[in-house]
Amino acid sequence: MADIILETQGLTKHYGGVHALNDANFKLEKGEHVAIMGDNGAGKSTFVRQITGVEQRTSGKVIFDGQEVNFAGPLDAREAGIETVFQTLALADALDVPDNLFLGREKTKWDWLGPFKFLDYKAMRADTLAALEKTGVKIPNIRNTIQNMSGGQRQCVAIARTASFHSKLTIMDEPTAALGVQETSQVENIIRTLKDQGEPLILVSHNMRQVMDLVDRIVVFRRGRIVANLRKEETDGQDIVAYITGAKTGAEFEGAA
Amino acid sequence: MADIILETQGLTKHYGGVHALNDANFKLEKGEHVAIMGDNGAGKSTFVRQITGVEQRTSGKVIFDGQEVNFAGPLDAREAGIETVFQTLALADALDVPDNLFLGREKTKWDWLGPFKFLDYKAMRADTLAALEKTGVKIPNIRNTIQNMSGGQRQCVAIARTASFHSKLTIMDEPTAALGVQETSQVENIIRTLKDQGEPLILVSHNMRQVMDLVDRIVVFRRGRIVANLRKEETDGQDIVAYITGAKTGAEFEGAA
Amino acid sequence: QNIGASIARFDDNGLTIMRNGMTDHIATLDGVELQMEDAQDDVARQLDQINNFIASGVDAIIVNAVDTNATEAMSNAAAAAGVPLVYVNRQPINMDTLPEGQAFVASNEIESGTLQAFQICRNLRAEGKSGGATGYLMNGQLSNQAAVQRSKDVYDVIGMDMCNFMTLIDEQTANWSRDEAQDLMTNWLSSGEEFDFVIANNDEMAIGAIQAMKANGISMDDVQVGGVDATPDALVAMTAGDMDVTVFQDLAGQGAGSIDTALALAAGEEVDKTVFIPFILVTPENAAEFQ
Amino acid sequence: MSETSHGIGGLTYDRKKRSLPGEVNIFFALILIVAVFEVLGQVLPYMNGQSFLFDTQDRFDTIFNEARLRIIILQVSIIGIIALGVTQVIISGGIDLSSGPLVGATAMIVMSFAQTELVNGNPNPKAVFGEWAFDLPVLIPVVVGLLFGAMIGAINGSLIAYTRIPPFIATLGMFLICRGIAQAWTRGQPVSFPTEGFAALGKGMMPVFWFLGIAVLMHVIMRYTLHGKHTYAIGSNEDAARMSGINVNRHKVRVYMIASMLAAFAAIVLSSKNLTAQSGMGIFYELYAIAMAVIGGVSLTGGRGSIPGTVLGAMVFGVIQSGFTYIKLDAFYQLMAMGAIIIAAVVLDKVRQERAASRS
Amino acid sequence: MSETSHGIGGLTYDRKKRSLPGEVNIFFALILIVAVFEVLGQVLPYMNGQSFLFDTQDRFDTIFNEARLRIIILQVSIIGIIALGVTQVIISGGIDLSSGPLVGATAMIVMSFAQTELVNGNPNPKAVFGEWAFDLPVLIPVVVGLLFGAMIGAINGSLIAYTRIPPFIATLGMFLICRGIAQAWTRGQPVSFPTEGFAALGKGMMPVFWFLGIAVLMHVIMRYTLHGKHTYAIGSNEDAARMSGINVNRHKVRVYMIASMLAAFAAIVLSSKNLTAQSGMGIFYELYAIAMAVIGGVSLTGGRGSIPGTVLGAMVFGVIQSGFTYIKLDAFYQLMAMGAIIIAAVVLDKVRQERAASRS
Numbered sequence A, B: 001m002a003d004i005i006l007e008t009q010g011l012t013k014h015y016g017g018v019h020a021l022n023d024a025n026f027k028l029e030k031g032e033h034v035a036i037m038g039d040n041g042a043g044k045s046t047f048v049r050q051i052t053g054v055e056q057r058t059s060g061k062v063i064f065d066g067q068e069v070n071f072a073g074p075l076d077a078r079e080a081g082i083e084t085v086f087q088t089l090a091l092a093d094a095l096d097v098p099d100n101l102f103l104g105r106e107k108t109k110w111d112w113l114g115p116f117k118f119l120d121y122k123a124m125r126a127d128t129l130a131a132l133e134k135t136g137v138k139i140p141n142i143r144n145t146i147q148n149m150s151g152g153q154r155q156c157v158a159i160a161r162t163a164s165f166h167s168k169l170t171i172m173d174e175p176t177a178a179l180g181v182q183e184t185s186q187v188e189n190i191i192r193t194l195k196d197q198g199e200p201l202i203l204v205s206h207n208m209r210q211v212m213d214l215v216d217r218i219v220v221f222r223r224g225r226i227v228a229n230l231r232k233e234e235t236d237g238q239d240i241v242a243y244i245t246g247a248k249t250g251a252e253f254e255g256a257a
Numbered sequence C: 001q002n003i004g005a006s007i008a009r010f011d012d013n014g015l016t017i018m019r020n021g022m023t024d025h026i027a028t029l030d031g032v033e034l035q036m037e038d039a040q041d042d043v044a045r046q047l048d049q050i051n052n053f054i055a056s057g058v059d060a061i062i063v064n065a066v067d068t069n070a071t072e073a074m075s076n077a078a079a080a081a082g083v084p085l086v087y088v089n090r091q092p093i094n095m096d097t098l099p100e101g102q103a104f105v106a107s108n109e110i111e112s113g114t115l116q117a118f119q120i121c122r123n124l125r126a127e128g129k130s131g132g133a134t135g136y137l138m139n140g141q142l143s144n145q146a147a148v149q150r151s152k153d154v155y156d157v158i159g160m161d162m163c164n165f166m167t168l169i170d171e172q173t174a175n176w177s178r179d180e181a182q183d184l185m186t187n188w189l190s191s192g193e194e195f196d197f198v199i200a201n202n203d204e205m206a207i208g209a210i211q212a213m214k215a216n217g218i219s220m221d222d223v224q225v226g227g228v229d230a231t232p233d234a235l236v237a238m239t240a241g242d243m244d245v246t247v248f249q250d251l252a253g254q255g256a257g258s259i260d261t262a263l264a265l266a267a268g269e270e271v272d273k274t275v276f277i278p279f280i281l282v283t284p285e286n287a288a289e290f291q
Numbered sequence D, E: 001m002s003e004t005s006h007g008i009g010g011l012t013y014d015r016k017k018r019s020l021p022g023e024v025n026i027f028f029a030l031i032l033i034v035a036v037f038e039v040l041g042q043v044l045p046y047m048n049g050q051s052f053l054f055d056t057q058d059r060f061d062t063i064f065n066e067a068r069l070r071i072i073i074l075q076v077s078i079i080g081i082i083a084l085g086v087t088q089v090i091i092s093g094g095i096d097l098s099s100g101p102l103v104g105a106t107a108m109i110v111m112s113f114a115q116t117e118l119v120n121g122n123p124n125p126k127a128v129f130g131e132w133a134f135d136l137p138v139l140i141p142v143v144v145g146l147l148f149g150a151m152i153g154a155i156n157g158s159l160i161a162y163t164r165i166p167p168f169i170a171t172l173g174m175f176l177i178c179r180g181i182a183q184a185w186t187r188g189q190p191v192s193f194p195t196e197g198f199a200a201l202g203k204g205m206m207p208v209f210w211f212l213g214i215a216v217l218m219h220v221i222m223r224y225t226l227h228g229k230h231t232y233a234i235g236s237n238e239d240a241a242r243m244s245g246i247n248v249n250r251h252k253v254r255v256y257m258i259a260s261m262l263a264a265f266a267a268i269v270l271s272s273k274n275l276t277a278q279s280g281m282g283i284f285y286e287l288y289a290i291a292m293a294v295i296g297g298v299s300l301t302g303g304r305g306s307i308p309g310t311v312l313g314a315m316v317f318g319v320i321q322s323g324f325t326y327i328k329l330d331a332f333y334q335l336m337a338m339g340a341i342i343i344a345a346v347v348l349d350k351v352r353q354e355r356a357a358s359r360s
């Protein structure tokens, strides 16, 4: 089992009367890229939020890198080595692009000053340009605040942030939803690079083509439950849609949904 | 010219030093469905914001339904007959689904009470269910607040809102970006219905398949300028990508970008 | 001639009477201008106002101190700029060391509370309650020196042999306010305890207490109520038989006196450094004199 | 419709598991505070086993100390009226700091139109105007007061809506302006001796009657009418409200006008209750009114809260104030204890909310 | 890097057209207000052509009325020090209402450790402690004051960070607690007669020195250090800051601690300047400090503002206050005019901002 990077057992989240996630048993091997698909409201983002400690789960276990974990917040998850692009992006509107890219891990000088250490603006700006380049996005002035960026520009900043730092696991929740044709293919290249480097990935996406192009395995959520776990080679778009819509349910998931 | 519903002449918007939109000349005929495509940051949403009065343009003219218009705000635009799904959705987080669907045009009783007239919650709830049905979305409890909805559920609420009211022109800025496979096809059906009813539409989208399926004409933005105006029959995906990336520029737009 | 005056608080009842005394007196004088500032109960603001007067080049300054302990800094500022300074109504702490060209016209709060409490003590004795009487004490704003002093005067009187039959059930602040006094009194009443007197640091609170007691059906003959200030409202209450004791100070006289002293100092004349204006006890017998 | 699950797309929603409304928490906090005072009454040696809410001396017909029940609510009724208006301001995403000074200014103005000619047979020693202003029908001062409130509210609202300056600044400016008006009106002199008609408005338990009556009215407005819905919508997301076609500017003016008219009405009741008007009246009322609303669950970031919550928030203050006098807490420590209890009440509310949110 | 256009993807950005920083607007407002006073001095008949800023009576060596220049900044220096701390609190998305009462409480405590034994040869009539507390080195009261401030700030910050109650409530509670402490310390009696060493801290223009010195320090912190960047990030989007791995809770505690320590330091300078401490000191300072920051362009919704802006905001107050005395404005109207000018200054700023935003 040493090659399992993430495992969830019976992971469940209820919001008052809404059963958003029920009894999710999920495994991800080191180096593996897995897609999560499913209808709107199927519980995909809820699943991501439980793993990354954004919310506290109702019940179930999360085992990361061989250890049972109970992240008190996303800070803990990140420190454990999970990098996430959230669906809500998590950018600070009033700050500019380099500030956002380095938020929480700024480059600094004179570190003996503790919380008052100085920021190395110059270095961060240079690195920002390099990181954004990879996403193929165009931004007229990276010193403008994030609130003045277009939807796709914002998304690229969030992706560049995640891609700039090494991690044990990367999670991307619909990373290309707002992206243009060119930017999407650039981000897909970033994902391929992760694959080549052996970094595992969970990709939430509604884009069938993208999923079939990129990942090894597809997990389908429906009404808060996992209803299918399919190797890419053994399935196709139509088959997946059948699981998404509930026309089919995976053999090992009978009784679900 | 009586069959032109919307025309812009030299529409331009600068934000400080950022030239987001330059000299856009655009025409839309009654009953016509047009797609706007372009890279992230190309100026598509900026174009939409100028037409709908969300922002005040730097220069240029907007002619709607035969009259030059200068909307002071989105309220004016809506009253003139333009229904818009903004990229930012414009939902009130603390209100529930029916409240959001009817925001600004609630069903009421005892109208002689003026601003203190009573809300007809029952009627609005029933209509909400009907309107959402069309988008194919699933929502466990429509009385939950919008902030508790998934990304796709939110987007469906915004679309249902626009689709529920008749208008002279409908504008949708990336309406299906966050939608699942099923919901996307439902929303595309809504758009087809508009087409059948002869209602004109501007659709901003990055989805080539969708654009080719749905619209009559494609306008491409690049670096804040219109660089192509293509009838669907005379183009194809690769051709459009060439315009988006700048490999090609429309004959009548020489000099642009 | 330009005189600048800084008053502790403009919306204070007693100080308003004093202010009016000043403006009325100025109206009778030729060629004298008075500029009055509201220190809004802020010590620091008052010191700044004095410095502003100095910047504007006034001929003399009058100060009704927010905090009489802060007068040293003010005296220093005025002396350094060579501008005469008169303290009014509240006695400055640096009275022994006042620089040249400074004086004060004030009254001593030790008198007010003492006169009031002692008269209540005498009235209670006269009613035959010297075997034991209980009551309540209403404090003014706890940060206000007049309030602190007047309450202290009350304890001192109750500590005397002649008055130690009086005991306080409770004391609370009603912040000089009639409204808060009404609520406070009603709260006291809701405990159902018997009592014989209510002493308040000012008339407004005494009137509030009276209103609350009357609303709860208590006869004003059975309770001794005392305030300070002799405001018109209090005198009316006294004539109506509701209030028993108040204390008058000649605030208008103090105001006018401070102006004359300031003018004299500005003209370089010799003046008395200290002018004491005494408090006067007011009871139903002499109330008419003050109306 | 209340029978259905309000779900769509074939999803079921388990209604039994839904969270309780926030007001329930504040209600528990209130009960808790009362219980603490009851226990203190038994435990503190000098209290001789008195009871806070119950009648231990057989003074009343019921088992309750009715005098206590009355004063608990009476003493918060006037600020409570202000808090009702402030509640909608905060829900709309704004704040109103001017209500306290507005009380002072309105009281001065109103009382000047409510004076009697003769006091105990003597001419009124505090007359502000001449002959013509004596013994006017009670409607006149009331209308004058409400108009003044409406005017101040309209200025607040217009500044906030049309110039887009922060409500904190607009109403802080108005705070100073109203203090100035209050003092300039009679140059600081109190105004007293109203007509009997005017004095009746705030007599006895009348303030409670006004407070609860207006609370019911405001609750209906906030919960069931267009005005209420738009107030929540603007507070939740002003841009969204604007884009959805709500006339946000006009609405804001109305919200601030209602708030200021309620503050003006509070001034009328207050000056009637006290039979006097003084320019310093209403000091810190704005802070207490805001605190009542927030303790009652109104969110300072807008969009959330309710009138019943604010009424309960006001009750918390009433109980605390009365409780302190009851246990004879030293005045110096009352302020500290009040501060601690305000914090504790809101913390309690938060803790219960979070627990509810993470409950299965 | 400042030569490049900071664009990516081949886009060019026209740097010459970028908007001016917000502080410029406030600076213009300030100039405008000064000009108005100068003109009034010439125009009002009773002013006999006096000048506001210039020396027309040849009282000073330079062409300026130096006494005026000094008092303009002197009188806002102490609240200004508080405003510097409040600026970071507001930028972080919070608010601090407790600073005014904290000034009162700290002044009382500090002064008790700063008393002299002999006053003009007599024993100190206001002594709070015994023998041991007389004539202590000046460092002791200063450290005691700063520690007290740090403690109050830590409580504020911890409540806000860990219990998630609104800053308005936490600091309103602390407002009452500090007022209580101030009054309970000596049961309302002022504390006076400090040592010469202590008196030197706030003598003459020392408050100005402290204000400007701390302003420079705070500017560097907010603009160039991690603390500053994280303060802006949290105020801009707290959830995002949390998700990005900033320890938001610990950061908030630090922000409130700095604010309260600055308020405590202001209390030290204030009591030294006035040679006394009184429990009512600092009344309304919290409101003025917040107003200075907001006039200086700090946004009450968090994420936006700067220290130089706040310094200019403070200057606006100084000029207004001094100007009113200069034109001998009746005190009743001063409050009104002050209110109107605060509003006008912010409106002006807004108008210029909007014009700049819609400029081509």
Ligand SMILES: Nc1ncnc2c1ncn2[C@@H]1O[C@H](COP(=O)(O)OP(=O)(O)OP(=O)(O)O)[C@@H](O)[C@H]1O
Pocket (backbone or CB within 6 Å): A015, A016, A018, A019, A020, A038, A039, A040, A041, A042, A043, A044, A045, A046, A047, A087, B138, B139, B140, B144, B147, B148, B149, B150, B151, B152, B153, B178, B180
């Ligand atoms: N805080 C919350 N309170 C109540 N219900 C919630 C909350 N958050 C999510 N939900 C509900 O839980 C369900 C799952 O939501 P989730 O965001 O996980 O969906 P998703 O699969 O990510 O959808 P999408 O593709 O639209 O992003 C939805 O029905 C949603 O309305």
Ligand SMILES: Nc1ncnc2c1ncn2[C@@H]1O[C@H](COP(=O)(O)OP(=O)(O)OP(=O)(O)O)[C@@H](O)[C@H]1O
Pocket (backbone or CB within 6 Å): A138, A139, A140, A144, A147, A148, A149, A150, A151, A152, A153, A178, A180, B015, B016, B018, B019, B020, B038, B039, B040, B041, B042, B043, B044, B045, B046, B047, B087
């Ligand atoms: N308020 C603003 N201030 C400054 N720049 C802005 C502002 N709004 C938009 N921009 C800039 O204008 C350009 C066009 O933005 P716009 O939102 O129109 O792009 P878009 O074509 O809609 O992109 P997307 O596909 O990502 O939504 C972008 O470079 C963006 O950064």
Ligand SMILES: OC[C@H]1O[C@@H](O)[C@H](O)[C@@H](O)[C@H]1O
Pocket (backbone or CB within 6 Å): C009, C012, C013, C014, C015, C140, C144, C146, C176, C201, C202, C203, C204, C228, C229
């Ligand atoms: O400072 C405020 C107080 O001042 C006193 O002199 C007066 O008697 C009180 O009524 C109160 O006004």
Ligand SMILES: [Mg+2]
Pocket (backbone or CB within 6 Å): A044, A045, A046, A087, A173, B150, B151, B152
């Ligand atoms: Mg999602």
Ligand SMILES: [Mg+2]
Pocket (backbone or CB within 6 Å): A150, A151, A152, B044, B045, B046, B087, B173
């Ligand atoms: Mg866009």
